[in-house]
Each structure stands twice: as C-alpha cells, then as structure tokens.
Amino acid sequence: MDNENIQEFSVEELLAKMDESDFDDIFEELFEKITILLEGKKYKQIREIMLHMNAADIAELMEEVIDELDMEKAILIFRMLPKDVSVDVFAYMPIDDQVGIISEISQMEVNYIMDELAFDDMIDVLEELPANLVDKILEKTPKNERKLINTFLNYPDYCAGTLMTPDYISLRKEMTVREALDYIKKEGMDSETIYTCYVKEMGRKLIGIVSLRTLVISDDNLQISDIMEEDFVSVNVYDDQEEVSDAFKKYNFLAIPVVDKEDRLVGIITVDDIIDVIEDENTEDFERMAGIMDSSDTEYLDMGVLNHAKNRLPWLVFLTVMGWGTSIILAHFEDMLSAAIMLVSYLPLLMGTGGNTGSQAATLIIRGMAVGDMEPSDAFKVIWKELRIAVCVGAILSLLNFLRIVYLDGETMVVGLTFAVSMLMVVVFAKIIGAVLPMAAKKVGLDPALMAAPMISSLTDMVSATTYCLLASLILGL
Amino acid sequence: MDNENIQEFSVEELLAKMDESDFDDIFEELFEKITILLEGKKYKQIREIMLHMNAADIAELMEEVIDELDMEKAILIFRMLPKDVSVDVFAYMPIDDQVGIISEISQMEVNYIMDELAFDDMIDVLEELPANLVDKILEKTPKNERKLINTFLNYPDYCAGTLMTPDYISLRKEMTVREALDYIKKEGMDSETIYTCYVKEMGRKLIGIVSLRTLVISDDNLQISDIMEEDFVSVNVYDDQEEVSDAFKKYNFLAIPVVDKEDRLVGIITVDDIIDVIEDENTEDFERMAGIMDSSDTEYLDMGVLNHAKNRLPWLVFLTVMGWGTSIILAHFEDMLSAAIMLVSYLPLLMGTGGNTGSQAATLIIRGMAVGDMEPSDAFKVIWKELRIAVCVGAILSLLNFLRIVYLDGETMVVGLTFAVSMLMVVVFAKIIGAVLPMAAKKVGLDPALMAAPMISSLTDMVSATTYCLLASLILGL
Numbered sequence: 001m002d003n004e005n006i007q008e009f010s011v012e013e014l015l016a017k018m019d020e021s022d023f024d025d026i027f028e029e030l031f032e033k034i035t036i037l038l039e040g041k042k043y044k045q046i047r048e049i050m051l052h053m054n055a056a057d058i059a060e061l062m063e064e065v066i067d068e069l070d071m072e073k074a075i076l077i078f079r080m081l082p083k084d085v086s087v088d089v090f091a092y093m094p095i096d097d098q099v100g101i102i103s104e105i106s107q108m109e110v111n112y113i114m115d116e117l118a119f120d121d122m123i124d125v126l127e128e129l130p131a132n133l134v135d136k137i138l139e140k141t142p143k144n145e146r147k148l149i150n151t152f153l154n155y156p157d158y159c160a161g162t163l164m165t166p167d168y169i170s171l172r173k174e175m176t177v178r179e180a181l182d183y184i185k186k187e188g189m190d191s192e193t194i195y196t197c198y199v200k201e202m203g204r205k206l207i208g209i210v211s212l213r214t215l216v217i218s219d220d221n222l223q224i225s226d227i228m229e230e231d232f233v234s235v236n237v238y239d240d241q242e243e244v245s246d247a248f249k250k251y252n253f254l255a256i257p258v259v260d261k262e263d264r265l266v267g268i269i270t271v272d273d274i275i276d277v278i279e280d281e282n283t284e285d286f287e288r289m290a291g292i293m294d295s296s297d298t299e300y301l302d303m304g305v306l307n308h309a310k311n312r313l314p315w316l317v318f319l320t321v322m323g324w325g326t327s328i329i330l331a332h333f334e335d336m337l338s339a340a341i342m343l344v345s346y347l348p349l350l351m352g353t354g355g356n357t358g359s360q361a362a363t364l365i366i367r368g369m370a371v372g373d374m375e376p377s378d379a380f381k382v383i384w385k386e387l388r389i390a391v392c393v394g395a396i397l398s399l400l401n402f403l404r405i406v407y408l409d410g411e412t413m414v415v416g417l418t419f420a421v422s423m424l425m426v427v428v429f430a431k432i433i434g435a436v437l438p439m440a441a442k443k444v445g446l447d448p449a450l451m452a453a454p455m456i457s458s459l460t461d462m463v464s465a466t467t468y469c470l471l472a473s474l475i476l477g478l
Numbered sequence: 479m480d481n482e483n484i485q486e487f488s489v490e491e492l493l494a495k496m497d498e499s500d501f502d503d504i505f506e507e508l509f510e511k512i513t514i515l516l517e518g519k520k521y522k523q524i525r526e527i528m529l530h531m532n533a534a535d536i537a538e539l540m541e542e543v544i545d546e547l548d549m550e551k552a553i554l555i556f557r558m559l560p561k562d563v564s565v566d567v568f569a570y571m572p573i574d575d576q577v578g579i580i581s582e583i584s585q586m587e588v589n590y591i592m593d594e595l596a597f598d599d600m601i602d603v604l605e606e607l608p609a610n611l612v613d614k615i616l617e618k619t620p621k622n623e624r625k626l627i628n629t630f631l632n633y634p635d636y637c638a639g640t641l642m643t644p645d646y647i648s649l650r651k652e653m654t655v656r657e658a659l660d661y662i663k664k665e666g667m668d669s670e671t672i673y674t675c676y677v678k679e680m681g682r683k684l685i686g687i688v689s690l691r692t693l694v695i696s697d698d699n700l701q702i703s704d705i706m707e708e709d710f711v712s713v714n715v716y717d718d719q720e721e722v723s724d725a726f727k728k729y730n731f732l733a734i735p736v737v738d739k740e741d742r743l744v745g746i747i748t749v750d751d752i753i754d755v756i757e758d759e760n761t762e763d764f765e766r767m768a769g770i771m772d773s774s775d776t777e778y779l780d781m782g783v784l785n786h787a788k789n790r791l792p793w794l795v796f797l798t799v800m801g802w803g804t805s806i807i808l809a810h811f812e813d814m815l816s817a818a819i820m821l822v823s824y825l826p827l828l829m830g831t832g833g834n835t836g837s838q839a840a841t842l843i844i845r846g847m848a849v850g851d852m853e854p855s856d857a858f859k860v861i862w863k864e865l866r867i868a869v870c871v872g873a874i875l876s877l878l879n880f881l882r883i884v885y886l887d888g889e890t891m892v893v894g895l896t897f898a899v900s901m902l903m904v905v906v907f908a909k910i911i912g913a914v915l916p917m918a919a920k921k922v923g924l925d926p927a928l929m930a931a932p933m934i935s936s937l938t939d940m941v942s943a944t945t946y947c948l949l950a951s952l953i954l955g956l
Binding site: 054056060181184185188189194195212213216217231233248249250251252254271272274275276278279282283285286287289290291292299300301305306308309312313315316317319320323324326327328330331334337338341342344345346347348349351352353355356357359360362363364365366367368371373374377378381382385388389392393396397400401404409453454457458461465 | 501532538667672673690694711726727729750752753754757760761764767768770777779783786795797798801802805806808809812815816819820824827829830831834838840841842843845846849851852859860863866870871875878879887931935936939943
C-alpha cells in the first residue's frame with residue numbers, strides 16, 4: 001500500500017510546487033507526503049525535499065512530525081540534514097521540542113549543536129534541560145566559557161540578562177573606519193549582529209556605539225571616536241524584559257546594549273528576541289485578563305489537563321467566593337422578590353450589561369497603559385471621560401429596555417422605570433470601576449491586567465443586585 | 479512669580495541629572511521645568527535642554543506639551559530645534575499630533591519636513607491629512623515622485639503596500655562586493671535600511687537578496703551573484719499586514735521584500751514598522767474580545783465621548799437582545815422560582831461562573847490561534863482537552879458550592895445537589911462552547927476574537943437559566 005501511495009506523486013512535481021507556492025499554503029500537503037515517504041522509508045527523497053526548504057520551514061515541519069507522528073521520526077529527519085542546517089533548524093524550534101531532541105540524540109551530536117548555537121539560544125536551552133544533562137554539556141566546555149554560561153544561567157527569569165548575548169562586535173575608539181571594517185570582516189561571523197558595534201574603554205565601560213551603516217558610509221580614515229554616538233540608550237542587566245521591549249518600541253532599535261551597575265557592557269539584546277518578548281507579554285496580559293494564572297511558556301496543546309486546571313482554578317475559586325456576596329444580598333431581598341417575581345427575570349440582563357460595559361472600559365484602560373497611551377496620573381481625565389460615555393451608553397440601553405419591558409412584556413411603567421434607572425446606575429458604576437481599578441492597581445505596583453472582565457463582573461453583580469432590589473423596594477413600595 | 483520659579487533650578491544641574499538618570503524617571507520633572515521656562519519665555523534654555531535629548535525623547539515631551547498645555551507652545555519648541563532634528567522628532571510623534579503640527583506650520587516648513595521624512599512615514603502622514611493640504615504638498619513634488627506617492631496612497635488599508643517604503647538599496651548581480659560597498663557608501667544615506675540589499679534583473683524582477691553582513695565579511699572580488707540568497711521569502715503588496723508580521727515572527731527578518739503579482743520588487747518593509755503592527759493587531763484583539771468595535775488608530779484620551787460610545791454600543795445592544803432570551807427563559811419558570819425563592823439567590827453565581835470558565839477557554843484558544851500554536855484542524859484535540867479540564871474544574875467548584883449551600887446556608891442536600899449538578903453541566907458547556915466558537919469563527923473566515931467573554935457569557939447565561947430551572951423542577955419536583 002505504501003508503494004501505491006508513493007506512485008501517486010513525484011518528488012520533482014512537489015519541488016516545483018514548493019517553488020511556486022507560499023509555504024503555508026502547501027504545508028498540509030507537504031506534511032502528508034513526508035508522512036508517506038517516512039512510511040515507505042524513502043529517506044533520499046525526504047532529504048531532497050528538506051534541502052529545498054529554509055530552516056524556519058523545516059522547523060515548522062518537524063514540530064508537526066513531533067506532534068502528529070512521534071519524536072523518533074522527527075529525529076530521523078533531523079539527522080538527514082546537513083550539520084550546519086540542523087543547528088539552524090534546531091534554533092527555530094520551540095523550547096519543548098528542543099529539550100525533547102536533546103534528550104534523544106547522542107552526546108556528540110548535543111555537543112556539536114551547543115557549540116554552534118548562538119549564545120543566547122544555547123542559554124535558553126540549558127535553562128530548560130534537566131540538571132544532569134546540563135552538567136554533561138558543561139563538562140565539555142572550556143573553563144572560561146563555562147564560567148560565562150553559569151553567570152548567564154543565574155540571571156533571574158524575565159530580566160534583560162536572560163535575553164542578551166555576549167557575542168557582539170566591540171571596537172576601540174582609536175581604530176580607523178578601515179581598521180574597524182577589517183576587524184568586523186574577521187570577527188563578524190560569530191556575532192549575533194554586526195549592525196551595531198560597541199566601543200569600550202579599559203575596564204569594559206561602554207562609551208559609545210556605532211552602526212555598521214555609519215561605518216560603511218564614512219570615510220575610511222576617520223576615527224571611531226569621531227563617528228561614534230556617545231548619547232546612547234542602554235538597559236541594566238536586571239531590568240525587566242517589559243522595560244527592554246518598551247525601549248525597543250520607543251526608539252526603533254535593532255539592538256540595545258546591556259550594562260551592569262558600573263556601566264560595563266555585559267551583552268546586547270537584538271530585535272528578533274524582542275518580538276518574542278512582546279508576544280509573550282501580550283499573551284500574559286490576555287491570560288491574566290481572563291483570570292488565568294501563571295502564564296507559562298508551554299503551548300496550550302502541550303500542557304497537561306491538570307496543569308491547565310491548576311492555572312484556572314485559583315481565580316475561579318476567588319470569584320466564586322465573591323459571588324457568594326451577591327447571593328447573600330439577593331437572599332436578603334427574598335421576600336420582596338417573591339412578591340414581584342417578574343423582577344427576577346430581568347436581573348441577569350442587568351448584571352450581564354454591567355459586566356460587559358465595565359470590561360469594555362477596563363480593557364481600554366489596561367491596554368492604554370500597556371502601550372503607554374496613559375498613566376495613572378491621567379485618572380481624572382479618564383474617569384470624567386468614562387462618566388460621560390457611561391451616561392450616553394447607559395441612557396440608550398435603559399431606554400431600549402424600558403420600551404421592551406413596557407411595550408413587549410406589558411409590564412407597568414413603574415417596573416420599566418425601576419429597571420431603566422437601575423441600568424443607568426449600574427452602567428455608570430461599571431464604567432467608573434472599570435477605569436479606576438486598573439489604574440489603582442498600576443499605582444500600587446500590581447498588574448492592571450488582573451482588574452479585567454472577571455473581577456469587574458463580580459463587583460458589578462453585587463452592585464446590580466443591591467441597586468435593583470433597593471430601587472424596586474422604594475419605587476414599587478415592596 | 480515666574481522669575482522666582484526659575485531661580486529655583488539651574489539648567490546645568492538639570493542637564494547633569496539628565497545624563498545620569500533614565501529619561502522615564504525624570505520625565506515629569508523635566509516637563510514641569512520646561513513649563514516654567516515656557517512661561518518665563520526662556521527659550522535659550524529650552525533649546526539647550528532639547529539639544530541634550532534624543533529625538534524620541536523630545537517627541538515624547540512634545541506630546542505631553544500638546545496634551546497638557548497647547549499646540550501653540552509645542553510648535554514654539556518644534557521651531558527651536560535644528561531643522562534635521564525637527565524632522566526626526568516629527569517622525570517619532572503619533573499621527574494625530576503630526577497632523578496637528580502640519581496644520582499649524584508654514585507651507586515652507588511643511589515642504590521641508592515632507593522632503594526629509596522617510597517615504598513610508600510621509601505616506602502615513604499624507605493618508606491622514608485633509609485633501610486640500612495633500613494637494614498643496616503634492617503641487618511642490620516632482621512629477622515622477624507624485625506618481626509614486628499616488629500609487630502608495632491608493633493601497634488598501636492594512637495591506638503590505640501601506641507599510642512599505644521604496645527607499646531600498648538595489649544591486650546588480652554582475653557587481654563585485656567592492657563595487658556594491660562603494661555603491662552603498664554613495665546611496666546609503668537615503669535608504670530606509672542598508673542591512674539587506676536587493677538584486678533585481680531587467681524588468682525589476684527580484685532575483686536575490688544579500689545582507690550587508692555577507693557583503694562586509696565576503697572577499698572584495700566576489701560577484702554579487704555568487705553570494706546572493708536566491709531562496710528568499712517575500713510578501714505580495716496586497717497581503718494583509720498580519721501575514722507580513724507573521725513572516726517576521728517566523729523568520730526573524732530585519733526587512734522583507736514586497737513584490738507585485740509579476741514578482742517585481744515594489745518596496746521593502748522593515749522590522750521597526752512591524753513592531754507597531756504587532757502591537758496594533760494585539761490592541762485590535764483586546765478590543766474585539768471586550769466587545770469594542772472598529773478599533774481605531776486614535777489614542778483613548780484623544781477620542782471624543784461620542785466616538786467612544788459609538789464603538790461600544792453595537793455589541794452592547796446585540797448582547798442586550800441576547801440577554802432578552804435569558805429573561806424569557808426565566809419568565810417561563812416564574813411559578814417554580816417563586817415557590818422556591820432561595821434558588822434565585824444562587825443563580826447569578828452559576829451564570830458568572832459559566833461566563834468566567836467559558837472565557838478562560840475562549841481566551842486561550844483565541845490567543846493560541848493568533849500566535850500560531852493551533853489551528854481549527856486541532857479542534858478535536860482541543861475539545862477533548864477542554865472537556866477533561868471542565869470536569870476537573872467543574873467538580874471542584876460544584877463541591878465547594880454544595881458544601882456552602884448545605885452547611886453554611888443550611889439548605890437541604892437536594893437543593894445543594896441541584897446547584898452542584900447544574901454547575902458541573904454549565905462549566906462543561908461553557909468550556910466546550912468557549913473552545914468551539916473561536917475555532918468555528920476562524921474556519922468560516924471570521925475573527926475568532928469576536929467569540930470572547932461577552933458572547934460566551936451571553937450564551938452561558940441562557941444555558942445556565944435553562945439547566946438550573948429544569949433540574950430544579952425535576953429534582954425538587956416543583
């Protein structure tokens with residue numbers, strides 16, 4: 001049967017198709033054909049196809065092989081790749097799969113990969129490997145590099161130190177442009193980037209930066225000290241990764257220097273790593289705003305059911321306990337509610353609208369602070385704006401519901417009015433609390449993203465219950 | 479009084495402080511002192527301070543001047559800047575403020591800025607200017623550039639064409655490395671980037687790319703055709719900006735070539751513009767997930783109350799109408815509810831928990847699809863996982879509430895059981911619907927972010943009401 005399947009397509013046709021199409025468009029077909037070739041043990045053809053792809057695409061295909069087939073087959077493919085390509089492919093894979101591969105291949109292969117990997121990528125892998133594997137790898141490393149690796153491994157999570165690489169071009173200020181370019185020609189191969197070069201004086205203190213662009217367009221005989229930028233922005237090795245990504249967003253850098261507290265250059269961070277940080281920080285915000293704890297680096301499908309449950313339960317339990325508050329309030333008004341039971345059927349709408357309007361405000365404020373459009377110091381402007389928006393939005397929703405209660409449901413004007421006034425009050429409360437809580441959280445150093453939909457909804461539930469029941473008692477005289 | 483205030487600080491001290499501190503840390507102090515200097519008309523000192531700052535920081539300060547003082551004062555500062563700096567500062571400002579400045583300065587100043595601005599930045603400004611101002615600017619532009627500008631202005635919003643710039647380095651494949659470097663030295667000044675160069679054949683067809691890194695480390699006498707990368711990734715000029723940013727995320731590019739349907743090179747997109755796109759796409763998702771329409775480029779504080787209301791009302795009205803469904807269900811069970819009124823007090827908790835658990839699932843699935851961790855084709859795996867998570871989470875929440883209802887509230891076991899079983903069923907429903915809806919939306923070409931908390935909550939409200947009331951009727955025999 002395998003042979004039959006293989007007859008159905010020629011590798012040449014597939015290669016021609018790959019040249020013409022976007023990789024994403026033929027991904028499923030490609031994966032299917034690789035599966036057939038794997039089953040038929042047609043390794044030569046697989047290798048031919050792989051040599052036709054770039055490293056990032058091969059990595060994506062291997063991920064799919066690991067997820068849909070098994071690690072063994074992925075390693076089969078991995079070993080078919082030319083050695084230098086295999087390292088590039090490895091660098092593009094997600095950390096879980098990298099660790100999976102490392103655990104399955106020979107020590108010699110591991111050492112080769114670790115040797116060839118960019119320094120910051122190697123540190124990322126080492127951080128996730130079990131201790132015994134790390135020890136084995138470090139055994140083979142020269143002593144001074146081992147020391148450097150250990151320093152990097154010891155930086156706290158999510159700080160600039162964990163993002164940086166020590167492989168940068170460093171120049172001296174006495175060099176001429178020609179000398180600098182010759183030096184880069186010799187050393188540039190192993191650097192993470194050569195597009196920004198760093199000028200250090202004795203004691204490793206960073207005194208200037210110079211871009212390759214400036215070097216290339218400057219006269220050969222100029223000195224580095226004449227063309228270097230002395231007024232540069234740097235980050236501290238212990239700065240949070242969010243501060244680092246903010247600097248990239250603001251200044252449009254390709255790389256940023258990382259210094260210790262004595263202003264000595266210890267590494268650089270490049271923009272490609274920052275794009276990942278930006279997406280991770282956004283993912284963290286999305287998850288926190290939905291009440292999910294402990295945003296982890298593990299992909300959704302790779303995480304176990306119990307871990308998923310563990311990340312979701314704490315907030316759910318907390319919100320349940322808050323929800324009991326609403327129950328107590330409603331229990332207090334039991335007599336009134338049973339005397340006018342039709343009131344009950346409108347209650348969820350009031351609560352739902354409160355939650356929705358409040359979380360609209362909270363989302364805009366949380367996001368606005370995250371991208372730097374506003375600060376807690378803008379609180380009064382924001383509250384004043386939300387108050388007016390709430391009156392607009394609340395008035396329209398109240399009117400809509402009044403008309404429906406009175407004309408569609410045929411309840412009395414007084415019932416309609418009770419609901420409409422409650423709605424307006426709840427919307428105003430929800431919008432204000434949706435603006436205030438995230439700003440207050442930021443002010444006291446908490447993550448504003450915690451004050452999102454779930455929290456706001458719980459609070460507006462209580463306020464809705466209280467407002468509605470009190471107003472009903474008053475207006476309807478119950 | 480002004481003079482008194484000015485006596486209180488020396489500009490020298492401020493400059494020294496600026497050298498030592500992070501800009502963010504002294505921002506408020508700096509703004510305060512600039513305000514005092516503006517009041518005292520001490521323009522020489524302001525200029526001195528500005529010359530001590532980089533363009534991105536000056537832009538941030540000018541934004542604050544526009545927001546907190548007025549446009550007139552901002553333009554005063556703007557005119558104090560050396561001409562070349564003023565263009566850089568202008569480029570860093572948000573589009574609203576750019577339009578504000580353009581409308582206030584002289585035609586000559588406008589022409590200077592437009593002339594010096596990077597092409598893609600100029601297009602961004604022209605897109606937002608009123609037509610009569612655009613015409614005035616285009617009048618002064620040479621005919622062939624005017625044609626190019628008009629082509630760029632006509633690309634649809636949010637496509638690759640609106641992000642690209644035509645200012646790139648293009649090489650010929652017969653050039654030697656030395657010739658290429660000499661050419662870059664001559665032409666590099668006006669290019670958006672020189673770090674990736676593009677090799678075109680007759681008819682503008684793109685045949686290869688070569689990085690400046692490769693050029694710098696290659697032998698001077700090699701030909702471009704020997705070292706260029708022929709297997710490169712490009713995007714089409716009409717591709718959506720999200721596809722472009724996905725390519726950057728996957729391949730770690732610094733720039734990507736943009737081609738038309740005949741594979742002719744029409745421009746390039748650089749990574750700094752992509753970081754903005756990534757943040758805009760995330761903002762759009764955050765807003766859609768909170769039920770806010772028509773994500774606009776205007777900052778929160780700059781948008782009027784009525785526009786804010788207009789963006790929030792459509793979903794609120796839609797959700798209100800969905801909420802009426804829940805009312806109808808509850809109205810149907812009025813008799814039963816009034817016979818067992820204590821059931822009512824537990825209802826909001828059931829609905830709230832349904833909404834919260836459902837939107838946890840929806841958020842993870844929406845985000846997972848956005849960052850490429852999963853596809854609609856993974857639906858069965860995801861549903862199976864959510865089902866098991868729902869049973870774990872639901873069981874614990876049900877038990878917790880059962881214990882509370884029976885032991886804290888002193889209700890009967892049967893009431894506790896009714897609630898507990900409803901809770902488990904609602905959680906399972908919510909998690910499944912939270913997983914299915916976003917994937918189904920993507921499958922049919924809708925934005926999955928529309929199927930987030932508000933939508934899920936509305937649906938689970940209806941299911942909660944139905945399940946709870948039906949179970950209560952059955953179990954309690956009401």
